Amino acid sequence: MIESKLPHVGTTIFTAIGKLAKAHNAVNLSQGFPNFNADPKLLGLVQDAISEGYNQYAPMQGVYALREVISEKIEKLYGHYYHPESEITITASATQGIFTAISAFITPNDEVIVFKPAYDCYEPAIELCGGVAVAIQLLGKDFRIDWESFKSAINEKTKAVIINTPHNPTGTILSKQDMLRLQAILKDTDIILISDEVYEHLVFDGNTHESAAKFKDLASRSILCASFGKTFHVTGWKMGYCAAPKELMVEFRKVHQYVVFCANHPMQQGIAHYLKNPDHYLSLGRFYQQKRDYFLNALEGSRFKISPCSGTYFQILDYSAITHESDLSFAQRLIKEHKIASIPISVFNLNNQDNKQLRFCFAKTEETLDRAATILCGIR
Numbered sequence: 517m518i519e520s521k522l523p524h525v526g527t528t529i530f531t532a533i534g535k536l537a538k539a540h541n542a543v544n545l546s547q548g549f550p551n552f553n554a555d556p557k558l559l560g561l562v563q564d565a566i567s568e569g570y571n572q573y574a575p576m577q578g579v580y581a582l583r584e585v586i587s588e589k590i591e592k593l594y595g596h597y598y599h600p601e602s603e604i605t606i607t608a609s610a611t612q613g614i615f616t617a618i619s620a621f622i623t624p625n626d627e628v629i630v631f632k633p634a635y636d637c638y639e640p641a642i643e644l645c646g647g648v649a650v651a652i653q654l655l656g657k658d659f660r661i662d663w664e665s666f667k668s669a670i671n672e673k674t675k676a677v678i679i680n681t682p683h684n685p686t687g688t689i690l691s692k693q694d695m696l697r698l699q700a701i702l703k704d705t706d707i708i709l710i711s712d713e714v715y716e717h718l719v720f721d722g723n724t725h726e727s728a729a730k731f732k733d734l735a736s737r738s739i740l741c742a743s744f745g746k747t748f749h750v751t752g753w754k755m756g757y758c759a760a761p762k763e764l765m766v767e768f769r770k771v772h773q774y775v776v777f778c779a780n781h782p783m784q785q786g787i788a789h790y791l792k793n794p795d796h797y798l799s800l801g802r803f804y805q806q807k808r809d810y811f812l813n814a815l816e817g818s819r820f821k822i823s824p825c826s827g828t829y830f831q832i833l834d835y836s837a838i839t840h841e842s843d844l845s846f847a848q849r850l851i852k853e854h855k856i857a858s859i860p861i862s863v864f865n866l867n868n869q870d871n872k873q874l875r876f877c878f879a880k881t882e883e884t885l886d887r888a889a890t891i892l893c894g895i896r
């Protein structure tokens with residue numbers, strides 16, 4: 517008899533919806549990935565690295581030139597210096613970075629605060645370490661953090677908190693005031709902050725990304741998790757990095773070296789060159805804002821209620837004016853009857869709270885967004 521370490525984990529909603537979407541040949545705006553290719557320049561740089569023979573293990577911490585350019589990027593954008601030698605590690609995706617961070621610090625019965633709806637890789641990792649995820653529901657249809665609830669959730673067992681800005685699945689961002697509030701609450705504690713910032717460059721409407729690195733006391737207790745998959749339209753490469761103060765990074769690397777040892781070498785070489793040109797990531801906000809606006813303009817006249825997202829490549833649509841059915845059943849019906857796939861938000865909420873909201877990914881070509889919008893406008 518095999519005893520599962522994750523008895524409550526089954527097939528993820530992404531797999532279930534993806535399978536249904538395929539079976540019904542639906543326009544698939546469910547999973548978060550672009551349906552267009554990356555910059556040929558980046559592809560060429562990786563191909564060059566393969567041809568030049570960068571095909572054996574990279575250094576455990578990652579290629580130094582890549583860590584150096586990441587350090588410069590973070591300092592320029594967020595005003596905090598991470599030493600490339602001791603404070604930055606290249607990971608095989610943000611998922612691995614997050615898993616490694618949790619594994620490095622969480623011991624049995626430690627509590628980790630997570631905000632719901634939450635990206636789905638946090639809680640299983642906490643559980644595998646014997647930790648306890650303490651979930652706090654974001655409030656209202658605009659998903660605000662209730663800082664008073666957060667403060668009262670903290671106790672002597674609280675080891676870490678995980679934040680995610682810009683936020684998947686809601687497309688909201690944390691403001692400077694939010695981060696200052698978080699900093700004030702954590703001050704005088706030893707709580708570690710795992711800051712999932714994979715959408716750091718996808719921020720719209722003149723807003724700025726409030727990285728934990730911008731706030732001195734937060735930076736001193738944070739592990740920043742980033743993903744090249746999101747930034748360079750290459751989710752299948754599974755490449756990312758973590759940045760943290762040396763004393764945290766020492767522990768992080770102890771685990772990292774036995775989880776993957778190192779991340780993919782030729783891709784690190786290619787990205788190291790590509791990242792030298794800041795336009796390649798600074799233009800991303802504009803690029804995705806245009807996509808969001810294109811999608812939302814095309815949805816004008818539909819019966820969905822729309823509050824434009826502030827970041828990420830996800831847009832939430834509220835269907836409460838269309839039907840009272842549950843978001844899971846409506847999402848399934850949309851696939852079967854209308855041939856469009858989305859993700860129901862309730863699966864990420866505390867107690868599967870159902871606010872009649874679906875998540876649509878707009879990292880798609882205009883042709884795909886047109887097809888999706890035509891279908892959605894026809895749902896009355």
Ligand SMILES: Cc1ncc(COP(=O)(O)O)c(C=O)c1O
Pocket residue numbers: 548609610611612635680683684712714742743744745746751754755756
């Ligand atoms: C909030 C969030 N964190 C982490 C990840 C994982 O990123 P990666 O593909 O680099 O593992 C994702 C991917 O969807 C995400 O949305």
